[in-house]
Amino acid sequence: MSAIKRLSGPSRIDPFLVPFRHYPAAIAGLVGICVFTLAAILAPLIAPQNPFDQGQLDIMNGLLPPMSEMMDGSVSLLGTDAVGRDILSAVLYGMRTSLLVAIVAVSIGMVVGVVLGLVAVMRGGWVDAVIMRAVDLTVSFPGVLLALMLLAVFGSGVDKVILALAIGIWAQNARMVRAVGLSEMKKDYIAAARIGGLGDLRIMFHFLLPNAISPVLVLMPMAISGAIVAEATLSFLGVGVPITEPSLGLLISNGNDYLLSGRWWISVVPGLVLVLMVLSINVVADRLRDHANPYLQARG
Amino acid sequence: MLLTIDRLSIAYELADGRELEAIKDFSLTLERGRIAGIVGQSGAGKSTIGKAVLGLLGENARISGGRILLEGEDIAGFSERQFGAIRGKRVGYIYQNPMTALNPVLSIGEQLIETIETHTDKRGTAARSYAVELLTGAEVSHPEERLTKYPHQLSGGLCQRIVFAIAIAAQPDLIIADEPTTALDVTVQKAVLGTLKRLAAQENIAIVLITHDMGVVSQMCDEVYVLLRGQLVERGPTMQIITAPQERYTQELMAAIPSVEQRRARFDVLDAFEETPGRQRGIDYLRAGTVALAHGDTMLAISNLSKTFTGEKGGAGFKALDSVGFAVRRGETFGIVGESGSGKSTIGRAILGLVHPDPGAIIALDGHPIGQENRQALSRKLQCIFQDPYASLNPRMDAGTNITYGIRAAGLVPRKHAQRLAEDLLEVVGLPRAAATKMPHAFSGGERQRIGIARALAYRPGLIFCDEPTSALDVTVQAEILNLMKELQDSLGLTLVFVSHDLAVVRQMCDSVIVMRAGRIVEEGPAEQVLTEPADPYTRQLLSAMPRFLRSAAAS
Numbered sequence A: 001m002s003a004i005k006r007l008s009g010p011s012r013i014d015p016f017l018v019p020f021r022h023y024p025a026a027i028a029g030l031v032g033i034c035v036f037t038l039a040a041i042l043a044p045l046i047a048p049q050n051p052f053d054q055g056q057l058d059i060m061n062g063l064l065p066p067m068s069e070m071m072d073g074s075v076s077l078l079g080t081d082a083v084g085r086d087i088l089s090a091v092l093y094g095m096r097t098s099l100l101v102a103i104v105a106v107s108i109g110m111v112v113g114v115v116l117g118l119v120a121v122m123r124g125g126w127v128d129a130v131i132m133r134a135v136d137l138t139v140s141f142p143g144v145l146l147a148l149m150l151l152a153v154f155g156s157g158v159d160k161v162i163l164a165l166a167i168g169i170w171a172q173n174a175r176m177v178r179a180v181g182l183s184e185m186k187k188d189y190i191a192a193a194r195i196g197g198l199g200d201l202r203i204m205f206h207f208l209l210p211n212a213i214s215p216v217l218v219l220m221p222m223a224i225s226g227a228i229v230a231e232a233t234l235s236f237l238g239v240g241v242p243i244t245e246p247s248l249g250l251l252i253s254n255g256n257d258y259l260l261s262g263r264w265w266i267s268v269v270p271g272l273v274l275v276l277m278v279l280s281i282n283v284v285a286d287r288l289r290d291h292a293n294p295y296l297q298a299r300g
Numbered sequence B: 001m002l003l004t005i006d007r008l009s010i011a012y013e014l015a016d017g018r019e020l021e022a023i024k025d026f027s028l029t030l031e032r033g034r035i036a037g038i039v040g041q042s043g044a045g046k047s048t049i050g051k052a053v054l055g056l057l058g059e060n061a062r063i064s065g066g067r068i069l070l071e072g073e074d075i076a077g078f079s080e081r082q083f084g085a086i087r088g089k090r091v092g093y094i095y096q097n098p099m100t101a102l103n104p105v106l107s108i109g110e111q112l113i114e115t116i117e118t119h120t121d122k123r124g125t126a127a128r129s130y131a132v133e134l135l136t137g138a139e140v141s142h143p144e145e146r147l148t149k150y151p152h153q154l155s156g157g158l159c160q161r162i163v164f165a166i167a168i169a170a171q172p173d174l175i176i177a178d179e180p181t182t183a184l185d186v187t188v189q190k191a192v193l194g195t196l197k198r199l200a201a202q203e204n205i206a207i208v209l210i211t212h213d214m215g216v217v218s219q220m221c222d223e224v225y226v227l228l229r230g231q232l233v234e235r236g237p238t239m240q241i242i243t244a245p246q247e248r249y250t251q252e253l254m255a256a257i258p259s260v261e262q263r264r265a266r267f268d269v270l271d272a273f274e275e276t277p278g279r280q281r282g283i284d285y286l287r288a289g290t291v292a293l294a295h296g297d298t299m300l301a302i303s304n305l306s307k308t309f310t311g312e313k314g315g316a317g318f319k320a321l322d323s324v325g326f327a328v329r330r331g332e333t334f335g336i337v338g339e340s341g342s343g344k345s346t347i348g349r350a351i352l353g354l355v356h357p358d359p360g361a362i363i364a365l366d367g368h369p370i371g372q373e374n375r376q377a378l379s380r381k382l383q384c385i386f387q388d389p390y391a392s393l394n395p396r397m398d399a400g401t402n403i404t405y406g407i408r409a410a411g412l413v414p415r416k417h418a419q420r421l422a423e424d425l426l427e428v429v430g431l432p433r434a435a436a437t438k439m440p441h442a443f444s445g446g447e448r449q450r451i452g453i454a455r456a457l458a459y460r461p462g463l464i465f466c467d468e469p470t471s472a473l474d475v476t477v478q479a480e481i482l483n484l485m486k487e488l489q490d491s492l493g494l495t496l497v498f499v500s501h502d503l504a505v506v507r508q509m510c511d512s513v514i515v516m517r518a519g520r521i522v523e524e525g526p527a528e529q530v531l532t533e534p535a536d537p538y539t540r541q542l543l544s545a546m547p548r549f550l551r552s553a554a555a556s
Helices: A002-008 A015-020 A024-041 A087-123 A125-139 A143-154 A158-185 A188-195 A200-212 A214-236 A248-261 A265-292 B046-054 B080-086 B108-119 B124-137 B156-168 B186-203 B214-220 B238-243 B248-255 B277-289 B344-351 B375-379 B399-409 B415-428 B433-437 B445-458 B475-492 B503-509 B527-532 B537-545
Strands: B003-013 B019-030 B035-039 B061-070 B091-094 B174-178 B206-211 B223-228 B231-237 B298-309 B318-329 B333-337 B362-365 B382-385 B463-467 B495-500 B512-517 B520-526
Touching: A015 A024, A015 A265, A024 A087, A024 A265, A087 A125, A087 A158, A087 A200, A087 A214, A087 A248, A087 A265, A125 A158, A143 A158, A143 A214, A158 A200, A158 A214, A188 A200, A188 B382, A188 B399, A200 A214, A214 A248, A214 A265, A248 A265, B003 B046, B019 B035, B019 B046, B019 B061, B019 B206, B019 B223, B019 B231, B035 B046, B035 B214, B046 B061, B046 B091, B046 B174, B046 B206, B091 B156, B108 B124, B108 B156, B124 B156, B156 B186, B186 B206, B186 B214, B186 B537, B206 B214, B214 B238, B223 B238, B223 B248, B231 B238, B231 B248, B248 B475, B277 B415, B277 B475, B298 B344, B298 B495, B318 B333, B318 B344, B318 B495, B318 B512, B318 B520, B333 B344, B333 B503, B344 B463, B344 B495, B375 B382, B382 B445, B399 B415, B399 B433, B399 B445, B415 B433, B415 B445, B445 B475, B475 B503, B495 B503, B503 B527, B512 B527, B512 B537, B520 B527, B520 B537
Parallel strands: B035 B206, B035 B223, B091 B174, B174 B206, B333 B495, B333 B512, B382 B463, B463 B495
Antiparallel strands: B003 B019, B003 B061, B223 B231, B298 B318, B298 B362, B512 B520
């Protein structure tokens, strides 16, 4: 309470935090993102065991419910799976893979999409037509279906999953940048740059890009949470990341067979973490989007 | 008394929780059938008063004091519901831009008849014939036919007449007209205002006319209220305010209005130039680039310039320019006047290489034809000052970078000197050095226009194309900018091509002038001659449509 009170006062606030004033849910989301990200980064340090080091696994610890004592006397907070792997450790490592795949895929998709969108704006004509038809083609497939088809061609692997997701993501960004860029292009400051004899590349990256990129940046968290869910879906279906680097989706799928035999924790724990992670990001993303769009701002 | 505003104060709540008093102790009285003008610069709070009377203040604004009496009833504290009952019925309103005031997806007839059925007991054919009657009253030609049309199919002037018809449909006692003709051409403006005045007199409607244009005030108003930063500076009968203003601010406002009758060396507004070493350095930089060539030689020669915009899918093209030709002499200010759509801006865009003219056109600068290939070199000879100061600066670069980015890229100034040069040039155009590190949004329209001028100057061009450089600015700011341009021209020997729809501004600035109509030159010659003894009927029409007033007393 006191923290919120301090944030809402007229005192100086970190400009980054301004959008979150008066929005406890968004603050909770922000805290959630920090916790999950930190946990994922620090997984090797804080996880009780390395869940993928076969030497540390003992089949005797298999299928223990949460809070059970393991063979070596330590307590497994969230239970173990069939091969005796500590679920907490597996989830920490799984988050790492999930976040990494999503962030890298979105970054690639964003850079490619923004550049192609800007090229479409600058060049116009047939270049614009070709790029935008490619966008239309890409977005006419449901994201997961497109990734499934691509993975069928590429084969599996973390890099392949990233590529497959990025191909679904670039198109939305290209379309968004093009829409904003076209309206910026008509403004006089671009004409001034042209009259000043500036080259296309300078105009593209120093004039158009900074003025057209905000919607892409605002929607980036939403894209990341979307990518996390898409990756989880692919891994659950068994076409995603390899078994040696399991993500949350793969962990959920691992426990799937045991759900009906009462060993719920193997699936439910990674599932819950996935939900909380995506929820945190979405709450924050929603707030950022509303903050960027003054028409949606709460009145009063 | 129909409307009495008594010591009205309005406060806006700012984002950081503080309150800004936008209107302070404003009082006004208005009787039936009279027209009161509220004048002032942008940001003075004119529109806020109009919105308060209509109950249309935003939710972040509140009436912090005073009363608004409509026929003795205080409406200041009315609820949204109560306002709904008087809005449109007892108080009509007319907005600045008729194109956005009308609903684009409904036909004129639907919109008119909807209003009629909401506010009167006329239905069906009765409503329809009343609609035709209203349109006839608003001097809309072919009223029957217009009912089936959509707003985008009609001109701005016609749309505004239709807005008038809608506003008077319920026979209100009062109309709030917020800059009703600012978006219209001068010849249309005069006729539309005439209609509004006649309608008001005929229906005994009172009007609160909000405007920045003293010409409109002198044509329309019985009484004038001069507003400065939310406070009433002076009120009085129109003639008295115009010819014998008492307050200093009103006097300045009057002095800043350009006259088409006589040319003055400078406007009587304060210019804040300090002769600092930085400013001198800036001027020296600019002078060093101007090659000393004899004044009077032909600098820019244009002949056979045509531009056809092709229609959709092989449809008939639209000829924006038709065989235009003229010559600009070195050191002069060359005016291009005309109404919107006359092609005056297209000439500039063709010269600047932003549109490709039809084949056969010759545009020569200093005797060399301008081609697309020598863009870089051309940028040092030819620059532009734009109309809209809010769109002409890169919003993501600070003022200094906006000024020097281009010349740095062209290698005209080394990186390490760019900052100092930007600051020097800011001083040349009358801004403080510290402005260099501020972002464009921190500046007012006039200040942005100064930055735009500095950016154009930085290239040290011989010729600057000015595309309505002051039409988006307040009249006193306009006077400052025009003074600045005259000053720079005197000290740097610049050649200016000055595009404007405002004949008075052209008279103040230009040596010679061409008058454009529908892509053709209808008249050309020395500004003095064209604007005092026009030979062409169209020029005469333009001149007679200029809102003007006796200013001999004001000038003394």
